[in-house]
Amino acid sequence: MGDSASAGTASTPGHVWLDDAGVAWIDATNVKVIEVVLDRVAHGWSPEEIHFQHPDLSLGQIHAALAWYYDHQVELDAEIERRLRDVAAIAAGAGESRLRRRLRAAGLVP
Numbered sequence: 001m002g003d004s005a006s007a008g009t010a011s012t013p014g015h016v017w018l019d020d021a022g023v024a025w026i027d028a029t030n031v032k033v034i035e036v037v038l039d040r041v042a043h044g045w046s047p048e049e050i051h052f053q054h055p056d057l058s059l060g061q062i063h064a065a066l067a068w069y070y071d072h073q074v075e076l077d078a079e080i081e082r083r084l085r086d087v088a089a090i091a092a093g094a095g096e097s098r099l100r101r102r103l104r105a106a107g108l109v110p
Contacts, residue, residue: 014064024068026061034076036065041080 015027024033036057039045045053047062054062069076096104103109 014067015058015061016064016068024065024072026057026065029057029061031057031065033065033068034079036062037069037076038080040066040069 016024016033017027018024025031026033026036031054036050036054039050039053043049047059047066050062051057051059100109
């Protein structure tokens, strides 16, 4: 990870850089922008709450990641939707677990 110059990747303003696959990362971390976005979308967390939950990220890095998201919202929202479809397909293919069957038989889950 790191800065865009050393990685030989496309440059973006602020704390965000793109790798060779076009994935946006937060500088000097092992955190993808989409991970911060998912915290915001899934939990409704403010930048301050994200910082509280991930103190290794500065507020500047978090705000830069969210700004990058809003500048590329259509693309990232499509990626999030694709991931949700993939997870749903995997879950559907996995079937019911033995634990869930036992819980259902015991009347503990519908």
